[in-house]
Amino acid sequence: LNGIDPQRYLADLLTRLVNGWPNSRIDELMPWCWVTTEKG
Secondary structure, eight states, X not given: OTTSOHHHHXXXXXXXXXXXXXXXXXXXXXXXHHHHHHXX
16 A cells, blocks of 8 residues: 555545545545645
8 A cells, every 4th residue: 555554544535435525536545646645
């Protein structure tokens, strides 16, 4: 998972999906994009 904490990533991912993350932006939830959002 590109050097990220899998539990933290999956918890955030599932939270966003449950809260209605738009299908058109699903690519933003990939691990390599998630790392950039978390660090930035």
